[in-house]
Each structure stands twice: as structure tokens, then as C-alpha cells.
Amino acid sequence: MIETVASSIPALAQRREKTKRVARMGKWAFFDDEFVPLEQAKVSIATHAFNYGTGCFGGMRAYWNEDKQQLYIFRPKKHFTRFLESCRLLNIQLPYSGDDLLRITIELLRRDEYREDAYMRPIAYKATEDITPRLYDLDDAYAMFTRPQGNYIKLEVRAGTSSWRRVDDNSIPARGKITGAYINSAFARTEAHWNGYDEAVVLNQDGHVSEGSAENFFMIRQGKLVTPPQQDNILEGVTRATVMELAKDELGLEVLERPIDRSELYLADEAFFTGTGAQVAAIVSVDHRTLGDGAVGEITRQIQELYFRTVRGNNDRYAHWVTPVYPR
Helix, strand or coil: CHHHHHHCCHHHHCCCCCCCCCCCCCCEEEECCEEEEHHHCCCCCCEHHHHHCCEEECCEEEEEECCCCEEEEECHHHHHHHHHHHHHHCCCCCCCCHHHHHHHHHHHHHHHCCCCCEEEEEEEEECCECCCCCCCCCCEEEEEEEEECCCCCCCEEEEEEEEEECCCCCCCCCCCCEHHHHHHHHHHHHHHHHCCCCEEEEECCCCEEEEECCCEEEEEECCEEEECCHHHCCCCCHHHHHHHHHHHHCCCCCEEECCCEHHHHCCCCEEEEEECCCEEEEEEEECCEECCCCCCCHHHHHHHHHHHHHHCCCCHHHHHHEEECCCC
16 A cells, blocks of 8 residues: 555655765764664654754763873863753753763763764653654653764854844743754855855844854954953853953953944954864954955964864863863
């Protein structure tokens, strides 16, 4: 019967061979409360989170230090604190503490025996197979996978202001990493790509700079480091907080959290994006307007170098920010 129906529909009967795009991934996942091969970590198409985006996620990196022959997870406790806060926004209750999640992460990385930089993606989601949009009377689940990870975006980018506005806190809270909210990021980044830019600058509903498509934003103006405040619908970024602390304590910069107008972007001496994926990515132009001399600015370069030294476990002052994966 199925074959008869399919043969009567041209799109099915004459289906073209399609190339499946598969990114390089780790071999293991944590799924249904156990470690399983990645290919076994599957959910039904009827899963609530698949249909409605009722889930949240985190993004963490682990950096390989060749000299020390060690893999360091960067600020995992800070990441899991925010992850569990995102769960609270969605009324997701997990049976795991932050320490439990860290132990799961270390075991996953050890199983794949990473000797290179890696990315970890924890996910909490509404797992019931149901079609009513709500956040109550649904089962909650947790999963995690890893993958090798180089640069998410280039470390020197050209940005364009997006016509899409950032989601508002009273619509979908941007301070949490809610899966469904990231269609907003997809719209912005796709528009930027189609318009010939590397990344987007996204404004909030008031017309102030909010973020990149999935990165926090900083600029250097008159010798000060300026970033939008949390009230401008930004993600409470772990890398953002890291850079602010490093800039103040290591470089002696004054850091301001204040609204930024679109036109002020064009007057910035330097600018850059931050994020677990983006790391510290210099912005050399905005809307075809060159910032500075069109190259990575001196302060941005200092912040980049300081950041990469810290995440690889080469900054003793911040050794408490990195967690080694392999026993010594």
C-alpha cells in the first residue's frame, strides 16, 4: 500500500539523489541518561521540542595545549550555571547538578580521546511526543554531543546591520539560549551572507545595537571598551564576561555597559564580536564603512592574544577558569 501511494506522487516516485551534509562529530553522546554511540542518540519527529523549539542549549569549548599535552575545558561551571538558568526559563527540571553535567562532559571528551580543540553542546528539551504548545505537564530530557571545532567565524570579519530586530525579552528572552529563538539568529546571519558580509549586527526594538547573529558586541571608542547592557536583549555571554574582566584587570581598560546607536558603530575606533564560537573576532568594517585603518586594531589584538593564552591554560592568574580533562 505504501509503495502504491508513493508511486502515485511524482516527488516521491522520482526522488533525486541528494548529498547529505555531515559535519565531523565525536563518536559518543550522552542520551537517555547513558553514554551511547552518537548514531543511537535519536528523537522522534513527534517530540515536542522538535515541533516547537521548547528546548535550550549551551555551547562550550575545550582547548588542546600541545606543550602540556592537556585538554582544558574553559569555564565549564559558569557555562552550566547559565545553562541551568535557561532551563528555569523553560520550566525544565533536570535530575543533574552543574557538577554532574561537568562529569558527563569530561567523560564524553575522554571517550573521544580529543587531542585537538573541541566543542560541547548540552541540550535540555521537552521530550514528550505531543502537539500542544506549552511548558507544563511535559517530560524533560537532557543530551550532549561533542565535535572537533576550529574557528566558528573568521577572526577578522566584515559586518552589516541586519534588517531583522533582536527578539525582545517579553517575547522570547534573549538572555537564555532557547533553541526556538535562534531562528532570529538564522534570519540575521543568512541576510548578512546573502548581502556579502561575514556577520550581522542586530539592533533591538529601540534601534540600539544588541548583538551579532549569535555573538556579543564590543567597540573601542575614545580609549574605552563599550558593550551593550543586558537590558538591550543580549545573551548573558560567558565570553563577554570573560573579556570584560580581562580587559579591566589585565589591560587596565575602562569598561562601559551602555546603549549604542547604530550610527555610533561607524565612529568606533575598533570593534569585535565575542562568544564561545566566535571567540574574539575583530570587526574591520560595518555597512561598508572601514573601522580604524581596516585591520585588526591594537587593543582588539591585545584582547585576542590574552584570551587565547588564557583559554589554553597558559595564564596562571586564571588557572581556575580551566578544567583539565585528562588525569596527570
